[in-house]
Amino acid sequence: MFNENLKWYFPASIPKAVQLIEQPGIILHGGGTRILKTQSRSIIGLVDICNLKLDYIKQKNNLYHVGAAVTFGKVVKFSKENNCLSMLGTALSEAASTPVRNRITIGGSIKDFPLWSNLIAPLIALDAKVEINNGSSKIIPIEEYITSGMIKTKHLVKEIIIPEDEKIIWRIKRFTLLKFEYPIFNIAIKFKFNGSLVHDAAFVITGVKNRFKRFNKAENIFMEKNLSEKLIKQAMKFIEPKFVSDYKYSSAYKEKVAKIIFEDLLLDIAGVKQ
Amino acid sequence: MKIKFNINSKIEELEIRPDATLLNVLRDNGFTEVKCGCSEGECGACIVLIDDKTVNSCQVLAMSAASKKIKTVKGIGTLHNPHLLQKIFASTGADQCGFCSPGMVLSAYSLLKENPNPTEKEIAEALDGNLCRCTGYVKIIEAVRRTAQIMNENLISRE
Ligand SMILES: Cc1cc2nc3c(=O)[nH]c(=O)nc-3n(C[C@H](O)[C@H](O)[C@H](O)COP(=O)(O)OP(=O)(O)OC[C@H]3O[C@@H](n4cnc5c(N)ncnc54)[C@H](O)[C@@H]3O)c2cc1C
Ligand code: FES
Ligand code: FES
Numbered sequence: 001m002f003n004e005n006l007k008w009y010f011p012a013s014i015p016k017a018v019q020l021i022e023q024p025g026i027i028l029h030g031g032g033t034r035i036l037k038t039q040s041r042s043i044i045g046l047v048d049i050c051n052l053k054l055d056y057i058k059q060k061n062n063l064y065h066v067g068a069a070v071t072f073g074k075v076v077k078f079s080k081e082n083n084c085l086s087m088l089g090t091a092l093s094e095a096a097s098t099p100v101r102n103r104i105t106i107g108g109s110i111k112d113f114p115l116w117s118n119l120i121a122p123l124i125a126l127d128a129k130v131e132i133n134n135g136s137s138k139i140i141p142i143e144e145y146i147t148s149g150m151i152k153t154k155h156l157v158k159e160i161i162i163p164e165d166e167k168i169i170w171r172i173k174r175f176t177l178l179k180f181e182y183p184i185f186n187i188a189i190k191f192k193f194n195g196s197l198v199h200d201a202a203f204v205i206t207g208v209k210n211r212f213k214r215f216n217k218a219e220n221i222f223m224e225k226n227l228s229e230k231l232i233k234q235a236m237k238f239i240e241p242k243f244v245s246d247y248k249y250s251s252a253y254k255e256k257v258a259k260i261i262f263e264d265l266l267l268d269i270a271g272v273k274q
Numbered sequence: 275m276k277i278k279f280n281i282n283s284k285i286e287e288l289e290i291r292p293d294a295t296l297l298n299v300l301r302d303n304g305f306t307e308v309k310c311g312c313s314e315g316e317c318g319a320c321i322v323l324i325d326d327k328t329v330n331s332c333q334v335l336a337m338s339a340a341s342k343k344i345k346t347v348k349g350i351g352t353l354h355n356p357h358l359l360q361k362i363f364a365s366t367g368a369d370q371c372g373f374c375s376p377g378m379v380l381s382a383y384s385l386l387k388e389n390p391n392p393t394e395k396e397i398a399e400a401l402d403g404n405l406c407r408c409t410g411y412v413k414i415i416e417a418v419r420r421t422a423q424i425m426n427e428n429l430i431s432r433e
Contacts, residue, residue, distance in 0.1 A: 002293035008337045032335045033315065048338055097403030098381065099328040100315050180316065
């Protein structure tokens with residue numbers, strides 16, 4: 001149940017919106033899908049972001065800027081029509097369903113970062129940044145935004161900034177037993193090559209203990225080397241995702257499945273998967 | 275509080291609670307063609323168009339839709355003046371109990387406006403948010419395909 005005195009605000013500028021959310025009990029409203037699920041009585045005001053002109057996707061200097069009010073559906077359409085943002089577009093096309101994707105926003109999904117997020121793993125793998133405003137504007141790598149605890153503070157997410165991903169090789173996996181269920185975990189893998197040598201790599205999983213894990217040690221094994229089955233076997237020793245058991249799946253089950261999927265995706269990229 | 279909504283191209287001033295979902299506001303004010311199945315965003319019975327995009331009205335706080343164009347299935351065609359999709363859904367046997375039909379028809383309508391010639395896969399993808407307990411989906415997909423075909427052959431407007 002919401003608070004009976006719930007008030008709505010429709011500011012037309014970011015400073016006004018930020019000023020409003022500085023007050024206790026007043027929060028931003030993006031698509032509202034999460035706010036509706038939680039229906040906290042402590043919320044006394046909702047600040048709708050629809051008049052803040054944050055519904056844009058722009059490309060500038062090999063970077064894509066995606067405004068906080070953009071829906072998953074809009075990113076998917078943009079990615080298909082412009083043949084770009086392929087990793088993110090594909091990941092978001094698998095989230096929920098068409099009408100839900102038409103509602104959930106990038107801003108709300110970053111700030112909320114649910115365990116089943118389809119958004120965060122690819123954003124970390126892509127080295128995306130997030131621009132926030134809490135009185136002044138800051139641009140922070142998405143990984144730092146989460147690990148530093150900034151995600152939990154009061155601020156407005158203005159946009160995400162994503163490097164062009166034309167030259168990367170990537171795989172993602174949204175793991176769920178039934179397509180329309182919330183995913184149990186999401187994996188994103190990225191490789192960038194310099195000739196035949198691995199120049200950059202990112203192995204990320206969300207849905208785990210502490211919400212996400214990036215396997216830096218495993219990534220480092222491939223640096224400036226040819227991708228091979230032998231290296232993948234070595235790297236797998238450092239890919240140990242840790243989960244919490246829930247009413248459906250034990251942590252051991254999730255850990256085993258996640259490891260198998262990681263290895264399959266890596267072998268697939270290396271071209272050695274049967 | 276009284277709030278103005280644009281529903282099916284008419285301005286309606288409705289008494290609402292600030293925490294009401296769009297689904298409840300619509301149904302409480304006579305738009306009972308919008309169905310309530312799960313209230314969780316999973317079945318698609320409550321689908322309406324907001325600014326031409328399908329959304330689950332049970333997942334929308336009504337206040338956030340106040341300045342937008344809302345369309346229910348009656349906004350595209352009525353019993354006496356049905357849209358081609360509605361006619362073909364009926365003649366193909368794509369509705370049985372009919373509970374999912376308003377949402378299905380709106381999802382199909384939105385698809386055909388964007389993609390006049392969808393493949394079977396594209397139709398299934400566009401209807402991924404609509405559950406039907408009766409038909410097994412085969413007739414629904416057939417109805418959407420037939421509608422697209424007739425619209426294209428006869429150059430009928432998708433409005
Ligand atoms: C049926 C269903 C299935 C779903 N399945 C998936 C899935 O498979 N994968 C997936 O990734 N997601 C899925 N989601 C979406 C996910 O669970 C969240 O509901 C969604 O990401 C929240 O986005 P929103 O725009 O609706 O946020 P809101 O509900 O509007 O807000 C969420 C939080 O973010 C804050 N906020 C909103 N906008 C901003 C902003 N610009 N800056 C700072 N803070 C902000 C709000 O104050 C609130 O605290 C699903 C949702 C539903 C209803
Ligand atoms: S009633 Fe809204 S999706 Fe089921
Ligand atoms: S016709 Fe009965 S639910 Fe679809």
